[in-house]
Amino acid sequence: MTRIAYLGPAGTFTEQATRRWAVERGADLPTGTGPDAQPEPSVPAAVEALRSGRADAAVVPFENSVEGSVPATLQALLQVGDDVRIVGEVLVEVQFSLLVRPGRADEPVRTVASHPHAFAQTRDWLDARLPGARQVPESSTAAAAQAVAEGRYDAAVAAPGAAEAYGLTAAARHIADREGAVTRFVVLRSGAAAPPATGSDRTTLVALIWQNRPGALLELLEQFATRGIDLSRLESRPTGEGLGEYCFWIDADAHLSEPRMREALIGLRRTCRDVRFFGSYPRADGRASVVPAHAGADTYAEALRWVNTLDRGPADAAG
Ligand SMILES: O=C(O)C(=O)Cc1ccccc1
Structure with missing residues:
Protein backbone atom coordinates (compact mmCIF):
# COMPACT_ATOMS: atom_id res chain seq x y z
CA MET A 1 0.00 0.00 0.00
CA THR A 2 1.30 3.45 -0.86
CA ARG A 3 1.05 5.84 2.04
CA ILE A 4 0.59 9.40 0.82
CA ALA A 5 0.99 12.27 3.28
CA TYR A 6 -0.88 15.46 2.38
CA LEU A 7 -1.73 18.87 3.81
CA GLY A 8 -4.82 18.02 5.85
CA PRO A 9 -7.06 17.59 7.65
CA ALA A 10 -9.61 15.77 5.47
CA GLY A 11 -11.47 18.12 3.12
CA THR A 12 -8.55 20.24 1.87
CA PHE A 13 -7.93 20.98 -1.79
CA THR A 14 -4.71 19.04 -1.29
CA GLU A 15 -6.76 15.96 -0.44
CA GLN A 16 -8.62 16.40 -3.75
CA ALA A 17 -5.24 16.58 -5.52
CA THR A 18 -4.02 13.49 -3.66
CA ARG A 19 -7.05 11.44 -4.67
CA ARG A 20 -6.81 12.62 -8.27
CA TRP A 21 -3.14 11.67 -8.39
CA ALA A 22 -3.83 8.22 -6.98
CA VAL A 23 -6.61 7.57 -9.48
CA GLU A 24 -4.83 8.99 -12.55
CA ARG A 25 -1.39 7.55 -11.88
CA GLY A 26 -2.42 4.47 -9.89
CA ALA A 27 -0.31 2.30 -12.17
CA ASP A 28 2.84 4.18 -11.14
CA LEU A 29 2.37 3.39 -7.47
CA PRO A 30 3.66 0.15 -5.99
CA THR A 31 1.09 -2.64 -6.07
CA GLY A 32 -1.26 -2.90 -3.14
CA THR A 33 -4.80 -2.25 -2.16
CA GLY A 34 -4.68 1.47 -2.89
CA PRO A 35 -3.32 4.71 -1.56
CA ASP A 36 -3.56 5.33 2.11
CA ALA A 37 -3.95 9.09 2.36
CA GLN A 38 -2.46 10.48 5.57
CA PRO A 39 -3.58 14.00 6.56
CA GLU A 40 -0.81 16.11 8.12
CA PRO A 41 -1.28 19.41 9.98
CA SER A 42 1.13 21.47 7.83
CA VAL A 43 3.30 21.39 4.72
CA PRO A 44 6.53 20.85 6.73
CA ALA A 45 4.80 17.98 8.59
CA ALA A 46 3.83 16.32 5.28
CA VAL A 47 7.41 16.64 4.03
CA GLU A 48 8.73 15.29 7.34
CA ALA A 49 6.38 12.27 7.10
CA LEU A 50 8.03 11.48 3.77
CA ARG A 51 11.56 12.13 4.98
CA SER A 52 11.16 9.98 8.07
CA GLY A 53 9.71 7.06 6.09
CA ARG A 54 6.21 7.31 7.63
CA ALA A 55 4.91 8.00 4.11
CA ASP A 56 5.99 6.89 0.62
CA ALA A 57 4.92 10.13 -1.05
CA ALA A 58 3.72 13.59 -0.05
CA VAL A 59 1.35 15.97 -1.85
CA VAL A 60 1.62 19.70 -1.13
CA PRO A 61 0.23 22.88 -2.75
CA PHE A 62 2.86 24.64 -4.88
CA GLU A 63 1.31 27.61 -6.70
CA ASN A 64 -1.99 29.13 -7.67
CA SER A 65 -3.00 30.92 -10.88
CA VAL A 66 -4.28 33.94 -8.90
CA GLU A 67 -2.08 34.22 -5.82
CA GLY A 68 1.23 32.72 -7.00
CA SER A 69 3.48 30.38 -5.07
CA VAL A 70 2.84 28.88 -1.62
CA PRO A 71 5.75 30.17 0.52
CA ALA A 72 5.43 27.34 3.10
CA THR A 73 6.07 24.78 0.38
CA LEU A 74 9.06 26.57 -1.16
CA GLN A 75 10.54 26.97 2.32
CA ALA A 76 9.99 23.30 3.22
CA LEU A 77 11.59 22.16 -0.04
CA LEU A 78 14.65 24.34 0.52
CA GLN A 79 15.10 22.90 4.00
CA VAL A 80 14.71 19.23 3.15
CA GLY A 81 17.62 17.08 1.94
CA ASP A 82 18.57 16.47 -1.69
CA ASP A 83 16.91 13.05 -1.72
CA VAL A 84 13.39 14.54 -1.78
CA ARG A 85 12.29 15.10 -5.37
CA ILE A 86 9.18 16.22 -7.22
CA VAL A 87 7.95 13.25 -9.28
CA GLY A 88 4.64 14.64 -10.50
CA GLU A 89 2.11 17.45 -10.40
CA VAL A 90 -1.67 17.72 -10.21
CA LEU A 91 -3.91 20.65 -11.20
CA VAL A 92 -7.12 21.30 -9.29
CA GLU A 93 -9.67 23.98 -10.10
CA VAL A 94 -10.52 25.51 -6.75
CA GLN A 95 -13.99 26.73 -5.73
CA PHE A 96 -14.80 28.36 -2.42
CA SER A 97 -17.88 28.38 -0.19
CA LEU A 98 -18.55 30.28 3.03
CA LEU A 99 -19.28 27.55 5.58
CA VAL A 100 -21.10 28.06 8.88
CA ARG A 101 -22.69 25.85 11.52
CA PRO A 102 -26.17 24.57 10.58
CA GLY A 103 -28.95 27.04 11.34
CA ARG A 104 -26.57 30.00 11.37
CA ALA A 105 -26.64 31.00 7.70
CA ASP A 106 -28.33 34.33 8.52
CA GLU A 107 -26.36 35.11 11.69
CA PRO A 108 -23.77 37.90 11.67
CA VAL A 109 -20.21 36.73 10.95
CA ARG A 110 -17.62 38.33 13.24
CA THR A 111 -14.74 35.95 12.56
CA VAL A 112 -13.90 34.09 9.37
CA ALA A 113 -11.03 31.62 9.12
CA SER A 114 -9.18 30.16 6.15
CA HIS A 115 -5.85 29.45 4.47
CA PRO A 116 -4.11 32.70 3.36
CA HIS A 117 -4.39 31.64 -0.31
CA ALA A 118 -8.14 31.23 0.06
CA PHE A 119 -8.45 34.71 1.62
CA ALA A 120 -6.43 36.14 -1.26
CA GLN A 121 -8.80 34.59 -3.79
CA THR A 122 -12.02 35.76 -2.10
CA ARG A 123 -10.82 39.20 -0.97
CA ASP A 124 -13.32 41.29 -2.96
CA TRP A 125 -16.26 39.10 -1.93
CA LEU A 126 -15.27 39.22 1.76
CA ASP A 127 -14.69 42.99 1.66
CA ALA A 128 -18.10 43.53 0.05
CA ARG A 129 -20.17 41.03 2.02
CA LEU A 130 -18.39 40.70 5.38
CA PRO A 131 -16.57 44.03 5.76
CA GLY A 132 -16.49 43.90 9.56
CA ALA A 133 -15.40 40.27 9.95
CA ARG A 134 -11.97 39.55 11.40
CA GLN A 135 -10.00 37.26 9.06
CA VAL A 136 -8.01 34.58 10.88
CA PRO A 137 -5.37 32.59 8.97
CA GLU A 138 -5.38 28.82 9.55
CA SER A 139 -3.04 26.12 8.26
CA SER A 140 -5.60 24.97 5.66
CA THR A 141 -9.16 25.60 4.53
CA ALA A 142 -10.29 22.33 6.13
CA ALA A 143 -8.56 23.19 9.43
CA ALA A 144 -10.62 26.41 9.34
CA ALA A 145 -13.83 24.44 8.67
CA GLN A 146 -13.01 22.09 11.54
CA ALA A 147 -12.46 25.08 13.84
CA VAL A 148 -15.87 26.49 12.85
CA ALA A 149 -17.48 23.14 13.70
CA GLU A 150 -15.77 23.34 17.11
CA GLY A 151 -17.26 26.81 17.61
CA ARG A 152 -13.94 28.71 17.47
CA TYR A 153 -14.96 30.93 14.54
CA ASP A 154 -18.25 31.95 12.93
CA ALA A 155 -17.37 31.00 9.34
CA ALA A 156 -14.74 29.41 7.12
CA VAL A 157 -13.79 29.92 3.49
CA ALA A 158 -13.27 26.35 2.30
CA ALA A 159 -13.92 23.77 -0.40
CA PRO A 160 -17.63 22.96 -0.81
CA GLY A 161 -16.88 19.34 0.17
CA ALA A 162 -15.57 20.41 3.58
CA ALA A 163 -19.18 21.18 4.61
CA GLU A 164 -20.02 17.49 4.60
CA ALA A 165 -16.79 16.47 6.32
CA TYR A 166 -17.43 18.79 9.30
CA GLY A 167 -21.25 18.95 9.44
CA LEU A 168 -21.38 22.56 8.22
CA THR A 169 -23.66 24.31 5.79
CA ALA A 170 -22.87 26.73 2.93
CA ALA A 171 -24.07 30.28 3.67
CA ALA A 172 -22.74 31.26 0.22
CA ARG A 173 -21.26 29.37 -2.73
CA HIS A 174 -18.92 30.34 -5.59
CA ILE A 175 -17.40 33.24 -3.67
CA ALA A 176 -14.07 33.36 -5.54
CA ASP A 177 -13.27 36.77 -7.08
CA ARG A 178 -12.15 35.00 -10.25
CA GLU A 179 -13.81 31.86 -11.53
CA GLY A 180 -11.58 29.10 -12.84
CA ALA A 181 -8.58 29.63 -10.54
CA VAL A 182 -6.27 26.64 -10.71
CA THR A 183 -3.88 25.38 -8.03
CA ARG A 184 -0.86 23.29 -8.87
CA PHE A 185 0.13 20.62 -6.36
CA VAL A 186 3.39 18.67 -6.45
CA VAL A 187 3.95 15.03 -5.55
CA LEU A 188 7.18 14.35 -3.65
CA ARG A 189 9.10 11.16 -3.16
CA SER A 190 12.32 10.35 -1.36
CA GLY A 191 15.24 8.68 -3.13
CA ALA A 192 13.31 8.31 -6.37
CA ALA A 193 14.87 8.57 -9.84
CA ALA A 194 13.18 11.01 -12.21
CA PRO A 195 10.19 9.47 -14.00
O1 LIG B 1 -6.11 24.69 2.50
C1 LIG B 1 -6.31 23.87 1.59
O2 LIG B 1 -7.38 23.30 1.38
C2 LIG B 1 -5.20 23.57 0.68
O3 LIG B 1 -5.13 22.51 0.15
C3 LIG B 1 -4.24 24.70 0.38
C4 LIG B 1 -4.93 25.62 -0.57
C5 LIG B 1 -5.60 26.75 -0.11
C6 LIG B 1 -6.23 27.59 -1.02
C7 LIG B 1 -6.22 27.31 -2.36
C8 LIG B 1 -5.56 26.17 -2.81
C9 LIG B 1 -4.91 25.33 -1.90
Whole structure:
Protein backbone atom coordinates (compact mmCIF):
# COMPACT_ATOMS: atom_id res chain seq x y z
CA MET A 1 0.00 0.00 0.00
CA THR A 2 1.30 3.45 -0.86
CA ARG A 3 1.05 5.84 2.04
CA ILE A 4 0.59 9.40 0.82
CA ALA A 5 0.99 12.27 3.28
CA TYR A 6 -0.88 15.46 2.38
CA LEU A 7 -1.73 18.87 3.81
CA GLY A 8 -4.82 18.02 5.85
CA PRO A 9 -7.06 17.59 7.65
CA ALA A 10 -9.61 15.77 5.47
CA GLY A 11 -11.47 18.12 3.12
CA THR A 12 -8.55 20.24 1.87
CA PHE A 13 -7.93 20.98 -1.79
CA THR A 14 -4.71 19.04 -1.29
CA GLU A 15 -6.76 15.96 -0.44
CA GLN A 16 -8.62 16.40 -3.75
CA ALA A 17 -5.24 16.58 -5.52
CA THR A 18 -4.02 13.49 -3.66
CA ARG A 19 -7.05 11.44 -4.67
CA ARG A 20 -6.81 12.62 -8.27
CA TRP A 21 -3.14 11.67 -8.39
CA ALA A 22 -3.83 8.22 -6.98
CA VAL A 23 -6.61 7.57 -9.48
CA GLU A 24 -4.83 8.99 -12.55
CA ARG A 25 -1.39 7.55 -11.88
CA GLY A 26 -2.42 4.47 -9.89
CA ALA A 27 -0.31 2.30 -12.17
CA ASP A 28 2.84 4.18 -11.14
CA LEU A 29 2.37 3.39 -7.47
CA PRO A 30 3.66 0.15 -5.99
CA THR A 31 1.09 -2.64 -6.07
CA GLY A 32 -1.26 -2.90 -3.14
CA THR A 33 -4.80 -2.25 -2.16
CA GLY A 34 -4.68 1.47 -2.89
CA PRO A 35 -3.32 4.71 -1.56
CA ASP A 36 -3.56 5.33 2.11
CA ALA A 37 -3.95 9.09 2.36
CA GLN A 38 -2.46 10.48 5.57
CA PRO A 39 -3.58 14.00 6.56
CA GLU A 40 -0.81 16.11 8.12
CA PRO A 41 -1.28 19.41 9.98
CA SER A 42 1.13 21.47 7.83
CA VAL A 43 3.30 21.39 4.72
CA PRO A 44 6.53 20.85 6.73
CA ALA A 45 4.80 17.98 8.59
CA ALA A 46 3.83 16.32 5.28
CA VAL A 47 7.41 16.64 4.03
CA GLU A 48 8.73 15.29 7.34
CA ALA A 49 6.38 12.27 7.10
CA LEU A 50 8.03 11.48 3.77
CA ARG A 51 11.56 12.13 4.98
CA SER A 52 11.16 9.98 8.07
CA GLY A 53 9.71 7.06 6.09
CA ARG A 54 6.21 7.31 7.63
CA ALA A 55 4.91 8.00 4.11
CA ASP A 56 5.99 6.89 0.62
CA ALA A 57 4.92 10.13 -1.05
CA ALA A 58 3.72 13.59 -0.05
CA VAL A 59 1.35 15.97 -1.85
CA VAL A 60 1.62 19.70 -1.13
CA PRO A 61 0.23 22.88 -2.75
CA PHE A 62 2.86 24.64 -4.88
CA GLU A 63 1.31 27.61 -6.70
CA ASN A 64 -1.99 29.13 -7.67
CA SER A 65 -3.00 30.92 -10.88
CA VAL A 66 -4.28 33.94 -8.90
CA GLU A 67 -2.08 34.22 -5.82
CA GLY A 68 1.23 32.72 -7.00
CA SER A 69 3.48 30.38 -5.07
CA VAL A 70 2.84 28.88 -1.62
CA PRO A 71 5.75 30.17 0.52
CA ALA A 72 5.43 27.34 3.10
CA THR A 73 6.07 24.78 0.38
CA LEU A 74 9.06 26.57 -1.16
CA GLN A 75 10.54 26.97 2.32
CA ALA A 76 9.99 23.30 3.22
CA LEU A 77 11.59 22.16 -0.04
CA LEU A 78 14.65 24.34 0.52
CA GLN A 79 15.10 22.90 4.00
CA VAL A 80 14.71 19.23 3.15
CA GLY A 81 17.62 17.08 1.94
CA ASP A 82 18.57 16.47 -1.69
CA ASP A 83 16.91 13.05 -1.72
CA VAL A 84 13.39 14.54 -1.78
CA ARG A 85 12.29 15.10 -5.37
CA ILE A 86 9.18 16.22 -7.22
CA VAL A 87 7.95 13.25 -9.28
CA GLY A 88 4.64 14.64 -10.50
CA GLU A 89 2.11 17.45 -10.40
CA VAL A 90 -1.67 17.72 -10.21
CA LEU A 91 -3.91 20.65 -11.20
CA VAL A 92 -7.12 21.30 -9.29
CA GLU A 93 -9.67 23.98 -10.10
CA VAL A 94 -10.52 25.51 -6.75
CA GLN A 95 -13.99 26.73 -5.73
CA PHE A 96 -14.80 28.36 -2.42
CA SER A 97 -17.88 28.38 -0.19
CA LEU A 98 -18.55 30.28 3.03
CA LEU A 99 -19.28 27.55 5.58
CA VAL A 100 -21.10 28.06 8.88
CA ARG A 101 -22.69 25.85 11.52
CA PRO A 102 -26.17 24.57 10.58
CA GLY A 103 -28.95 27.04 11.34
CA ARG A 104 -26.57 30.00 11.37
CA ALA A 105 -26.64 31.00 7.70
CA ASP A 106 -28.33 34.33 8.52
CA GLU A 107 -26.36 35.11 11.69
CA PRO A 108 -23.77 37.90 11.67
CA VAL A 109 -20.21 36.73 10.95
CA ARG A 110 -17.62 38.33 13.24
CA THR A 111 -14.74 35.95 12.56
CA VAL A 112 -13.90 34.09 9.37
CA ALA A 113 -11.03 31.62 9.12
CA SER A 114 -9.18 30.16 6.15
CA HIS A 115 -5.85 29.45 4.47
CA PRO A 116 -4.11 32.70 3.36
CA HIS A 117 -4.39 31.64 -0.31
CA ALA A 118 -8.14 31.23 0.06
CA PHE A 119 -8.45 34.71 1.62
CA ALA A 120 -6.43 36.14 -1.26
CA GLN A 121 -8.80 34.59 -3.79
CA THR A 122 -12.02 35.76 -2.10
CA ARG A 123 -10.82 39.20 -0.97
CA ASP A 124 -13.32 41.29 -2.96
CA TRP A 125 -16.26 39.10 -1.93
CA LEU A 126 -15.27 39.22 1.76
CA ASP A 127 -14.69 42.99 1.66
CA ALA A 128 -18.10 43.53 0.05
CA ARG A 129 -20.17 41.03 2.02
CA LEU A 130 -18.39 40.70 5.38
CA PRO A 131 -16.57 44.03 5.76
CA GLY A 132 -16.49 43.90 9.56
CA ALA A 133 -15.40 40.27 9.95
CA ARG A 134 -11.97 39.55 11.40
CA GLN A 135 -10.00 37.26 9.06
CA VAL A 136 -8.01 34.58 10.88
CA PRO A 137 -5.37 32.59 8.97
CA GLU A 138 -5.38 28.82 9.55
CA SER A 139 -3.04 26.12 8.26
CA SER A 140 -5.60 24.97 5.66
CA THR A 141 -9.16 25.60 4.53
CA ALA A 142 -10.29 22.33 6.13
CA ALA A 143 -8.56 23.19 9.43
CA ALA A 144 -10.62 26.41 9.34
CA ALA A 145 -13.83 24.44 8.67
CA GLN A 146 -13.01 22.09 11.54
CA ALA A 147 -12.46 25.08 13.84
CA VAL A 148 -15.87 26.49 12.85
CA ALA A 149 -17.48 23.14 13.70
CA GLU A 150 -15.77 23.34 17.11
CA GLY A 151 -17.26 26.81 17.61
CA ARG A 152 -13.94 28.71 17.47
CA TYR A 153 -14.96 30.93 14.54
CA ASP A 154 -18.25 31.95 12.93
CA ALA A 155 -17.37 31.00 9.34
CA ALA A 156 -14.74 29.41 7.12
CA VAL A 157 -13.79 29.92 3.49
CA ALA A 158 -13.27 26.35 2.30
CA ALA A 159 -13.92 23.77 -0.40
CA PRO A 160 -17.63 22.96 -0.81
CA GLY A 161 -16.88 19.34 0.17
CA ALA A 162 -15.57 20.41 3.58
CA ALA A 163 -19.18 21.18 4.61
CA GLU A 164 -20.02 17.49 4.60
CA ALA A 165 -16.79 16.47 6.32
CA TYR A 166 -17.43 18.79 9.30
CA GLY A 167 -21.25 18.95 9.44
CA LEU A 168 -21.38 22.56 8.22
CA THR A 169 -23.66 24.31 5.79
CA ALA A 170 -22.87 26.73 2.93
CA ALA A 171 -24.07 30.28 3.67
CA ALA A 172 -22.74 31.26 0.22
CA ARG A 173 -21.26 29.37 -2.73
CA HIS A 174 -18.92 30.34 -5.59
CA ILE A 175 -17.40 33.24 -3.67
CA ALA A 176 -14.07 33.36 -5.54
CA ASP A 177 -13.27 36.77 -7.08
CA ARG A 178 -12.15 35.00 -10.25
CA GLU A 179 -13.81 31.86 -11.53
CA GLY A 180 -11.58 29.10 -12.84
CA ALA A 181 -8.58 29.63 -10.54
CA VAL A 182 -6.27 26.64 -10.71
CA THR A 183 -3.88 25.38 -8.03
CA ARG A 184 -0.86 23.29 -8.87
CA PHE A 185 0.13 20.62 -6.36
CA VAL A 186 3.39 18.67 -6.45
CA VAL A 187 3.95 15.03 -5.55
CA LEU A 188 7.18 14.35 -3.65
CA ARG A 189 9.10 11.16 -3.16
CA SER A 190 12.32 10.35 -1.36
CA GLY A 191 15.24 8.68 -3.13
CA ALA A 192 13.31 8.31 -6.37
CA ALA A 193 14.87 8.57 -9.84
CA ALA A 194 13.18 11.01 -12.21
CA PRO A 195 10.19 9.47 -14.00
CA PRO A 196 11.00 8.82 -17.69
CA ALA A 197 10.61 11.65 -20.21
CA THR A 198 7.18 11.88 -21.85
CA GLY A 199 7.70 14.77 -24.30
CA SER A 200 5.62 16.95 -21.97
CA ASP A 201 7.91 17.49 -19.01
CA ARG A 202 9.01 20.05 -16.50
CA THR A 203 12.19 20.43 -14.48
CA THR A 204 12.12 22.41 -11.23
CA LEU A 205 15.33 24.06 -10.03
CA VAL A 206 16.58 26.69 -7.64
CA ALA A 207 19.63 28.73 -8.62
CA LEU A 208 21.59 31.05 -6.40
CA ILE A 209 23.46 33.62 -8.48
CA TRP A 210 26.57 35.47 -7.39
CA GLN A 211 25.50 38.76 -5.84
CA ASN A 212 26.94 42.05 -7.09
CA ARG A 213 27.96 40.44 -10.37
CA PRO A 214 26.57 42.54 -13.20
CA GLY A 215 24.78 40.38 -15.73
CA ALA A 216 24.48 37.35 -13.41
CA LEU A 217 20.73 37.00 -14.04
CA LEU A 218 21.20 37.39 -17.77
CA GLU A 219 23.89 34.70 -17.65
CA LEU A 220 21.46 32.39 -15.84
CA LEU A 221 18.74 32.95 -18.43
CA GLU A 222 21.20 32.42 -21.28
CA GLN A 223 21.80 28.86 -20.10
CA PHE A 224 18.23 28.10 -21.14
CA ALA A 225 17.81 30.50 -24.05
CA THR A 226 20.80 29.29 -26.07
CA ARG A 227 19.68 25.69 -25.62
CA GLY A 228 16.11 26.31 -26.76
CA ILE A 229 14.47 25.65 -23.39
CA ASP A 230 11.26 27.47 -22.57
CA LEU A 231 10.79 28.63 -18.97
CA SER A 232 7.26 28.45 -17.58
CA ARG A 233 8.07 29.99 -14.23
CA LEU A 234 10.80 32.22 -12.82
CA GLU A 235 10.46 33.62 -9.33
CA SER A 236 12.95 35.38 -7.12
CA ARG A 237 12.65 34.66 -3.40
CA PRO A 238 14.74 35.97 -0.50
CA THR A 239 17.28 33.44 0.77
CA GLY A 240 16.89 34.70 4.33
CA GLU A 241 20.62 35.44 4.50
CA GLY A 242 20.21 39.20 4.28
CA LEU A 243 18.52 42.04 2.41
CA GLY A 244 19.15 41.76 -1.33
CA GLU A 245 20.06 38.04 -1.18
CA TYR A 246 17.77 36.21 -3.58
CA CYS A 247 17.48 32.78 -5.13
CA PHE A 248 15.58 32.00 -8.32
CA TRP A 249 12.96 29.27 -8.61
CA ILE A 250 12.79 28.01 -12.16
CA ASP A 251 10.42 25.68 -14.01
CA ALA A 252 11.99 24.69 -17.32
CA ASP A 253 9.97 22.85 -19.97
CA ALA A 254 12.45 20.03 -20.57
CA HIS A 255 13.52 16.75 -18.97
CA LEU A 256 16.81 15.89 -17.26
CA SER A 257 17.41 13.12 -19.82
CA GLU A 258 17.47 15.59 -22.74
CA PRO A 259 20.95 16.76 -23.81
CA ARG A 260 19.77 20.41 -23.94
CA MET A 261 18.70 20.20 -20.28
CA ARG A 262 21.87 18.42 -19.18
CA GLU A 263 23.98 21.09 -20.88
CA ALA A 264 21.90 23.85 -19.27
CA LEU A 265 22.44 22.24 -15.85
CA ILE A 266 26.19 22.03 -16.48
CA GLY A 267 26.14 25.70 -17.48
CA LEU A 268 24.24 26.66 -14.33
CA ARG A 269 26.57 24.64 -12.13
CA ARG A 270 29.58 26.41 -13.70
CA THR A 271 28.21 29.92 -13.41
CA CYS A 272 25.97 30.00 -10.31
CA ARG A 273 26.87 30.06 -6.61
CA ASP A 274 24.61 27.03 -6.03
CA VAL A 275 22.03 24.98 -7.93
CA ARG A 276 19.37 22.65 -6.47
CA PHE A 277 17.66 20.12 -8.71
CA PHE A 278 14.13 19.30 -7.51
CA GLY A 279 13.14 16.88 -10.26
CA SER A 280 11.98 16.28 -13.83
CA TYR A 281 8.40 15.03 -14.14
CA PRO A 282 5.41 14.98 -16.52
CA ARG A 283 3.33 18.15 -16.87
CA ALA A 284 -0.22 17.72 -15.64
CA ASP A 285 -1.69 19.60 -18.63
CA GLY A 286 0.05 17.30 -21.11
CA ARG A 287 1.18 20.25 -23.27
CA ALA A 288 4.03 19.08 -25.51
CA SER A 289 7.45 20.62 -24.84
CA VAL A 290 8.66 22.91 -27.61
CA VAL A 291 12.00 21.65 -28.98
CA PRO A 292 13.53 23.97 -31.60
CA ALA A 293 15.38 22.16 -34.41
CA HIS A 294 18.76 23.29 -33.09
CA ALA A 295 18.05 21.85 -29.61
CA GLY A 296 16.83 18.32 -30.31
CA ALA A 297 18.65 15.22 -29.03
CA ASP A 298 19.58 14.17 -32.61
CA THR A 299 21.14 17.56 -33.31
CA TYR A 300 23.20 17.33 -30.11
CA ALA A 301 24.32 13.77 -30.97
CA GLU A 302 25.32 14.78 -34.50
CA ALA A 303 27.24 17.82 -33.24
CA LEU A 304 29.04 15.68 -30.65
CA ARG A 305 30.00 13.10 -33.30
CA TRP A 306 31.33 15.91 -35.47
CA VAL A 307 33.42 17.51 -32.74
CA ASN A 308 34.91 14.11 -31.86
CA THR A 309 36.15 13.75 -35.43
CA LEU A 310 38.12 16.99 -35.15
CA ASP A 311 40.84 15.47 -32.94
CA ARG A 312 41.83 13.16 -35.69
CA GLY A 313 43.77 14.47 -38.69
CA PRO A 314 41.86 15.09 -41.91
CA ALA A 315 43.20 11.80 -43.38
CA ASP A 316 41.98 9.80 -40.33
CA ALA A 317 38.63 11.53 -40.50
CA ALA A 318 38.29 10.59 -44.16
CA GLY A 319 39.22 6.98 -43.43
O1 LIG B 1 -6.11 24.69 2.50
C1 LIG B 1 -6.31 23.87 1.59
O2 LIG B 1 -7.38 23.30 1.38
C2 LIG B 1 -5.20 23.57 0.68
O3 LIG B 1 -5.13 22.51 0.15
C3 LIG B 1 -4.24 24.70 0.38
C4 LIG B 1 -4.93 25.62 -0.57
C5 LIG B 1 -5.60 26.75 -0.11
C6 LIG B 1 -6.23 27.59 -1.02
C7 LIG B 1 -6.22 27.31 -2.36
C8 LIG B 1 -5.56 26.17 -2.81
C9 LIG B 1 -4.91 25.33 -1.90
